[in-house]
Amino acid sequence: MIEIKDMEAGYNTIPKVRIKNLVVEKGTSCLIRGESGSGKTTLLNAISGLIKPIKGQIQINQTDLSTIRDEKLDQWRGEKIGFVFQTLHLVKPLTVMENILLGAYAAGKPQSKEWAEHLLEETGLKDFGNKRAHGISQGQAQRVAIARALMNKPALILADEPTSSLDNKSTEQVVTLLTSLSKEYGSTLIVTSHDNRITASFDQLLELGVIA
């Protein structure tokens, strides 16, 4: 469960996003929508501990982020959060399978090949495991990124504009995968987007506006 209370986050003490109260229950999904500059990515950065809130509190599964020491934050993030980015970011010299296993390696968790193969199957990439990451399509790469985000069975999946560069068919596939798999594995899903095509797929919607 994610709980955010009276939080302001931004850069150089200038707030870019302000949240009075947000609760996202375990295993549910939330779409954060807003125009460019409304602080969607800033909010995700604050939730993942990449930036510290200017004020307020963020709790993830009853853990207040401000209580996690900096040196433990990397490991905590690796274990608890799975990321999917707007730009498909796979490590190019590695294969699809290795990119998925990288999620476990980076978090210092065991690399279960069986689990990675299961995720490949779930994301419809069963036969792509040995392909180089630079040899697959954008839609396929985004599905690899989803499989990687699920590799550590995270408590929380954060997806930043995951469909902005995809066509309608790929967008539908990616959103269905994200919502169904996060539900299946009990992960809380928070997606940021300005894409109206995907609004109906989420349990909860939060609209953000630009802070004046």
Add this chain to the structure above:
Amino acid sequence: MNCNHQISLCRLLGANISYKPLSAVFNILLLSVGAAVILTILHLNSLIDSRFSRDLQGIDLVVSGKGSPLQMILANVFHLDSPTGNIPISEARELEKNPLIKLSIPLAYGDNYNGHRIVGTTPDYITHYKGKIFQGRIFSSPMEVVIGGDVAQKFHLKIGEEIVGAHGLVNSDDRHTDQPYIVVGIIESNGSVLDRLVLTPVESVWHVHEHPDEDDSEETAYKQTHPEEELTALLISYKSPLAAAQLPRLVNNSGSMQAASPAFEVARLTKLMGTGQDILSAFGYLLLAFSGLSLFIALYNAVQDREYDIALMRVMGLSKSKIFGLILSETLFLGVVGAVIGVFLSQLFIRLTAGWIYVEKGLVLSAPLPGILEIYVVSAILLISLVAGLIPALMARQTDIVKTLARM
């Protein structure tokens, strides 16, 4: 490089290097050639130095016919050059009586056996270089020869075999077929000048040239102009340090003899050779410095190229220290591969050069196995690699995840 199917530091290293293989190969090449040049120069330098000092051992003065002192040493100590001239036996005998002389070894030569000098001398020459007769015995009468180990091995010579000398110091067809030598002993190879010589009593050399063929106008003329028996040189050991001040002057003031100090001339030769060696060494050091710079630029660019990958791995939980370690491992890996190839190349270069010196000069230089010198050079390369990788590794460690991901 695929350590196994799992992701590991080793696998990430392999992936990073194989992503831009040409850059990796170029840096490895620079490091290895730099290391190889330095190691080859240092080893050859030390081999030639030790070879020279072994052949110089205990010889304080060389007395021969007037000419270049350096040539006298090269000809009579190392047998690498033509003699400057001969000295009359009477003058040589008179000089040997000097109380400042501990040992005087006569040398007389002018013929060769398949390019190896036939040197007339006394058993003292063999004793001086600690030669051991491992087959047969030492010569006791004219026309008996004792063969150096390398000569015996090269021509499969055995005790009792007859060999024929040829006129001059290089292989020629002008052979003394009517005056063969008989092999009575073979000296065990010990890395000294003895290895490549054919030794016989001085009288043999006189004997061969005593009865020139009637149609051999060169030898007839030689006999006419050199009516007295002669020696090519005397190798002298001093009895006391006082001799160094007196003997050379005494010899140089005599009629036809000249003295040369091997230590002085070899120091001069080393200095002459040293300039070339210094240039080559400087080239090697420059290559290493350049390879360090190139490694730095390659890693700097690689870290910039991979900043998204680095940010991604950081966001997925890889710690700053692991990112730092990953970049340093990359530079160290390139350094280790470069150093190992460099050591291998240097061994190849040394063997090729030693082979060339043997073919050209008959000088045997035994190539050394990797040792302390390699440890120093490999350590230096690893240090260079480490220094070259330090700034890129720190840059990678300090990657601003938020800013980098925002640029995606």
